[in-house]
Amino acid sequence: MRIAVLGTGSVGRALARRLAEVDNEVTVGTRDVQATMARETPDAFGNPPFAAWLEATGDVTVAALAEAAATAEVVINATSGAASIDALTAAGKDNLAGKVVVDVANPLDASAGMPPSLSVSNTDSLAERIQRRFPSARVVKTLNTMNAAVMVDPPLVGDGDHTVFLSGDDAGAKAVVSDLLTSLGWSDIVDLGDITTARGPEMLLPLWLRLFSALGTPRIQFKVVR
Amino acid sequence: MRIAVLGTGSVGRALARRLAEVDNEVTVGTRDVQATMARETPDAFGNPPFAAWLEATGDVTVAALAEAAATAEVVINATSGAASIDALTAAGKDNLAGKVVVDVANPLDASAGMPPSLSVSNTDSLAERIQRRFPSARVVKTLNTMNAAVMVDPPLVGDGDHTVFLSGDDAGAKAVVSDLLTSLGWSDIVDLGDITTARGPEMLLPLWLRLFSALGTPRIQFKVVR
Numbered sequence: 113m114r115i116a117v118l119g120t121g122s123v124g125r126a127l128a129r130r131l132a133e134v135d136n137e138v139t140v141g142t143r144d145v146q147a148t149m150a151r152e153t154p155d156a157f158g159n160p161p162f163a164a165w166l167e168a169t170g171d172v173t174v175a176a177l178a179e180a181a182a183t184a185e186v187v188i189n190a191t192s193g194a195a196s197i198d199a200l201t202a203a204g205k206d207n208l209a210g211k212v213v214v215d216v217a218n219p220l221d222a223s224a225g226m227p228p229s230l231s232v233s234n235t236d237s238l239a240e241r242i243q244r245r246f247p248s249a250r251v252v253k254t255l256n257t258m259n260a261a262v263m264v265d266p267p268l269v270g271d272g273d274h275t276v277f278l279s280g281d282d283a284g285a286k287a288v289v290s291d292l293l294t295s296l297g298w299s300d301i302v303d304l305g306d307i308t309t310a311r312g313p314e315m316l317l318p319l320w321l322r323l324f325s326a327l328g329t330p331r332i333q334f335k336v337v338r
Numbered sequence: 339m340r341i342a343v344l345g346t347g348s349v350g351r352a353l354a355r356r357l358a359e360v361d362n363e364v365t366v367g368t369r370d371v372q373a374t375m376a377r378e379t380p381d382a383f384g385n386p387p388f389a390a391w392l393e394a395t396g397d398v399t400v401a402a403l404a405e406a407a408a409t410a411e412v413v414i415n416a417t418s419g420a421a422s423i424d425a426l427t428a429a430g431k432d433n434l435a436g437k438v439v440v441d442v443a444n445p446l447d448a449s450a451g452m453p454p455s456l457s458v459s460n461t462d463s464l465a466e467r468i469q470r471r472f473p474s475a476r477v478v479k480t481l482n483t484m485n486a487a488v489m490v491d492p493p494l495v496g497d498g499d500h501t502v503f504l505s506g507d508d509a510g511a512k513a514v515v516s517d518l519l520t521s522l523g524w525s526d527i528v529d530l531g532d533i534t535t536a537r538g539p540e541m542l543l544p545l546w547l548r549l550f551s552a553l554g555t556p557r558i559q560f561k562v563v564r
Contacts, residue, residue: 224461229460229461230460233459233460233541234455234456234459234460234544235450235455269563269564270563270564273563274561274563277545302549302552302553303552304545304548304549304552305548305551305552309548309552311544312544312545312546312547312548312549313545315459315541315542315544315545316541316542316545318460318537318538318541319503319530319538319539319541319542320538321538322530322531322535322538323528323530323538323562323564325531326528326529326530326531326535327528327562327564329564331564332562332563332564333562333563333564334560334561334562334563335500335560335561335563336549336553336558336559336560337495337496337499337500337558337559337560337561338495338496338549338553338555338557338558338559
């Protein structure tokens with residue numbers, strides 16, 4: 113499958129590398145390819161410069177946002193929540209039309225200090241904003257409730273015995289994403305319902321962030337026991 | 339231990355009965371004892387009239403909110419989120435001073451339809467509002483992330499292998515509540531930190547409500563896998 117991963121941070125990189133390993137054709141989309149490739153210092157989170165990561169990774173290419181989205185069958189929004197609408201707008205409404213758009217971002221707002229709160233929640237969500245802004249995209253929210261390393265390697269935590277959520281209005285798009293999740297090693301995939309159900313997983317972030325502090329590790333996952 | 343359980347709904351009843359069974363001296367607090375005891379029809383959720391429940395339960399007494407709180411060592415807020423501040427005010431600031439006040443309520447707001455949203459979230463929480471309103475009470479948030487039956491009988495779901503959270507500013511109060519939770523059968527008790535961490539468990543409710551719809555059962559619990 114041809115997949116565009118929008119975003120060059122740790123989430124985008126983890127997804128791009130792993131999706132390429134399981135035989136997808138992956139392009140990472142970035143606003144300015146030249147600037148991204150020219151960076152020579154680690155980012156704020158200590159990730160190596162993108163060009164070094166790309167060279168070490170091999171089977172992944174890089175392109176401008178619109179170019180990456182244009183040829184993709186599935187577009188993954190792995191940008192920061194605050195940048196997501198702008199990045200998808202740059203990717204191009206027409207390039208997203210009819211496509212499966214997987215939103216893994218969180219609308220975190222650290223403007224009032226740490227831990228961040230959410231810039232949208234309770235009666236709306238980032239996923240709903242994306243769906244409203246790109247009505248012909250087939251938006252699916254998933255994977256936003258965990259650390260990037262766990263997204264692509266569920267057994268890192270508790271032998272993989274935990275849950276990932278799906279929210280979206282398009283059953284066919286959710287089936288595509290469910291297959292992708294299965295290829296990444298996920299087995300407990302819970303379809304919550306339409307795109308408004310994305311409020312629930314997005315509102316898990318404040319608890320996740322507090323657990324990160326309390327337990328001292330980002331290798332935390334939620335299992336829905338039933 | 340002398341415990342006042344404020345609230346006569348299914349949460350208050352479940353906690354009162356079970357806490358009495360494990361050898362606490364339990365009084366249920368209600369705004370108007372005479373009116374509560376006079377009710378002859380089931381409530382909106384199909385619970386039997388309170389007087390019938392009380393007679394069947396045996397070892398629990400009923401009193402006005404202030405009277406119940408006055409003699410208690412631990413006061414549990416099991417009223418609805420919308421009624422909590424008023425109920426605690428009626429219980430009396432002086433009757434709560436220095437006491438462990440366990441808040442199990444959720445600030446649900448169904449005014450815009452179902453499923454409810456939250457009337458406070460993200461940058462504040464019901465637990466924090468209670469702590470600010472009653473600064474000399476030792477408020478601990480817990481047990482708000484599950485169905486009443488599961489609160490008092492964790493093995494009802496997944497053999498009890500799931501998590502309950504604690505939030506509060508007073509370490510001694512959290513130790514008291516942790517012991518009470520252990521007596522109810524809880525083993526995985528996670529202390530999230532100060533009272534502001536209550537935002538996390540309160541913001542779990544939207545996900546819980548969607549899971550209730552998606553899975554068709556209220557016997558759902560979250561396990562923090564790590």
